[in-house]
Amino acid sequence: MDEREARMALCCVVEPASTAVTAAVAEHGPAAVLEGLRSRASRSRWAQRARALDLDAVRRATRRNRLRFVIPGDDEWPASLGVLATCEPVQEMNGMPFGLWVKGDVNLAQVSDRAVAIVGSRAATAYGESVASDLAAGLGGHGVSVVSGGAYGIDAAAHAGALAGGAPTVAVMAGGLDKPYPPGNATLLQRVAGQGLLVSELPPGEHPTRARFLSRNRLIAALCPATIIVEAAWRSGARNTVSWANACGRVVLAVPGPVHSATSTTPHRLIRDAEAVLCTGVPDVLELVGPLGRLSAARPDQHRVLDELSADELAVYEAIPARGEIDAGEVTLRAGLPLGTCLGILDRICDRGLVEHGVAGWRLPRPAVTRAGD
């Protein structure tokens, strides 16, 4: 039995994120571990499943549902999942998936290279859904894919927004890809498969369980350099995804909302306790997730710079309009300072990066990431 077959069999036999088995696979390889499970001597809880497995049936179901089975070493295998081999367990789960069933025409590795997870409550508010959808659409417009879990509420809003934004979107499922779950999202998930990908570490025919939702969350968190939590109850799947993102060393962003909104309690608490960075829109995300999904350096702390300005310097800085450019004469008028003073100050604050000289005069510098249309 070759490695691909052994990995497919392990996916069918062992529940995802089993700490013991994934450690054994890392040490002895998938074929040896599978052989061990199948042996008469095995007293593993997976032994019976291993002996009863009809791998041909799984292969047929894979083909019939137009799925492919991807394993480490394949072109399409996302390097980002490697973190799961070493990160701390969350609720006694950890480990790389043995393989992934994938549905859709795009390359999983390429898509997840520049992707952000958007997660949250199934019982979301209209506010939360609109923020999730706007974020996803905006990120799509910048070529950033959105990864989520295909559930009702925030997940669905994120996938729908991403589809509208035109970038591929990825739904990581907690059961087999033959049956859409939840059924009410069937049309949406079909569109996701058409424009992006459905992904699962479970074979066709398997149903989601509570444990599988939790192990699925680790894939969402690990795939992306950043996870955004939009709205969620404190004990929620989204909170679990955040724990995974933290365990994987990923950036966590959280969207604030009205203080009276119960579904914003979790984002607020995460932000307050510095487990998440506050996120109000696409620029906040792009600032953290640079090209190719890498984390960029923190932006310069502009407010501190402004606090250090003298009153005259501040007057000149404030004379520069939010949009457009004005010449130094206009700056003089607005700031109420002599032209020479203004020119000196403009040069000084230009050196500090607070203003820049454009085509028609002085203007505020625009971050490169927001120039494309935010």
Next chain:
Amino acid sequence: MDEREARMALCCVVEPASTAVTAAVAEHGPAAVLEGLRSRASRSRWAQRARALDLDAVRRATRRNRLRFVIPGDDEWPASLGVLATCEPVQEMNGMPFGLWVKGDVNLAQVSDRAVAIVGSRAATAYGESVASDLAAGLGGHGVSVVSGGAYGIDAAAHAGALAGGAPTVAVMAGGLDKPYPPGNATLLQRVAGQGLLVSELPPGEHPTRARFLSRNRLIAALCPATIIVEAAWRSGARNTVSWANACGRVVLAVPGPVHSATSTTPHRLIRDAEAVLCTGVPDVLELVGPLGRLSAARPDQHRVLDELSADELAVYEAIPARGEIDAGEVTLRAGLPLGTCLGILDRICDRGLVEHGVAGWRLPRPAVTRAGD
């Protein structure tokens, strides 16, 4: 001329927060500095005012308006203002006030000993005003006074809430206390004076100016161990108060809101850049401002503790209801684990402070600060 008279005269002659004069007063004392300003040789910008001052008229206006003039060394002088003698300038202003005019029957030092500043936009939303008012009323119920600037919007909502909460509230004004400003808040400010205090470093008859609003903000920030910003435009007085609070080493809290709300942009940015701690309600404030206005230690990071629980431990922990108490038999039923296992786990997670044993069974621990009714 005694020190009190010299300080009163300096308040009348020198614009507040003048770096040079406050430094001179700290070195040579108020009487000597005033004498210097009055001398024929003085070329100070304040010399003419010093020579023209009719201090008797100011004293009469102070009495006529039922004000008192408080100076450092008086019982009522707030020790918290001492920080202004040493903190970094903000927009070229700094320094202790030479003295303060006070109106109202309570003791300024006592009130500000356990006080929180609530500041924000004049152009606030209904959301912001309701949060400010609820916060102030809730803090008042815990004996925490609210300090603000008496302006429209957030300030007014905070004062009104504090009055409803029953604790004294302090309005620090940017002009003389003889005339309420803004006039539309006259009734509110009268009630503030009746139940709390009006405070200003400017003598009766003086009008607020832009510079005086800024210097006034330093008093609000310095008086209180914590400043809460509710809603504000980026370039706003409230933002300036936050700069002062940071310069004074005070805690800054900021209230989040909907990401689409322009007036929440400033709180969001302050939170995001770790210049402010996210605040959703009274417990968040009390957690930071302990008895007598001192800062308490940060609370233990409960989520990290929960992440370290095993699946069984989590099941037991989650079996404990948010309110009320249940016995171990009920825990067993809810967690789906044997009684012995449950008892062992209950003991272990009790040691970690996650649950506690009450009168009728096991319950979640309640923070002391919220027991009184939050």
